[in-house]
Amino acid sequence: MKKLFKVALVVVCMVSMGNFAKAQSKIGYINTNELIPVMPEYKTVTAQVDAYRKTxxxxxxxxxxELQTKSADYQAKQATMTDAQRTAKQAELNDINKRATDYQNNAQQQVAQKGEELMKPLLDxxxxxxxxxxxxxxxxxxxDTSSTTLIVAPTTDDLLPAVKAKLGIAATATPAAGK
Incomplete structure (x- = not known):
């Protein structure tokens, strides 16, 4: 009876230890900021975003x-203008400057949105x-170590080489210059 009890206890311990081992989490890391720029599609996406930005x-x-030309014209003729003409010309220059600022802000938003739209399939x-x-x-x-900072962490495995291999990217591939 005691032997049966000991055998049962050993079996229970082994099963418990097996479940404990299964419960252990395996943690890996990857830096997507190193992965994305070496993907073949990245050059196409950045070229499309750059072309969109250029418009x-x-x-x-x-x-x-236009602002520079009208400003130079205003500077040259300012001394001979009446107060009403100066005020009108300054308002015109302010209007052009405001339109340029508003257009630039809108353009930045649209380029960022287009970049996200074009980059989504690559990220997926x-x-x-x-x-x-x-x-x-x-x-x-x-x-993802590109967006998370760890001060102290157990040693883990870098998945970047395996993911590059999965995507058919050479292990030595480096991001395009200037990107």
Whole structure:
């Protein structure tokens, strides 16, 4: 009876230890700021965003040139203008400046929105690959070190090389210069 009790106790302990081992979480990390720029689609997305941005830059340069020309004209003729003419010209210059500022703010918002829109499929693809690698390698948690700062943490595994391999990116690939 005592032997049966000891055997049962050993079995219960082994099962408990097995469940404890299964309960252990495997944690990995990846820096998506290193992954995204080396993905092949990244160059296409950044080129599209840059082209979209350029359409706004051209208009802003036109407004800047108009403001500069009219300002120079105002400076040259200011001494011979009446007070009413000066006030009207200053109002016109202020209006052009306000339009340029408003246009620039609107352009920045639209470019940021377009960038997010174009980048979403790329981010989704990266997330899918990270999820697949984590599942294949048995990771319970993956931390993105580009957006989280850890002061003290246990040693974990960097998933960047495995995710690059999953996406067919050379292990030595580096982000494009200037991006």
């Amino acid at each position: 706004f830059v051209d208009v802003l340069q036109g407004l800047g040139n 693809k990266a997330k899918t690959a990270i999820t697949q690698v984590a599942k294949e390698k048995g990771y319970t948690y993956v931390i």
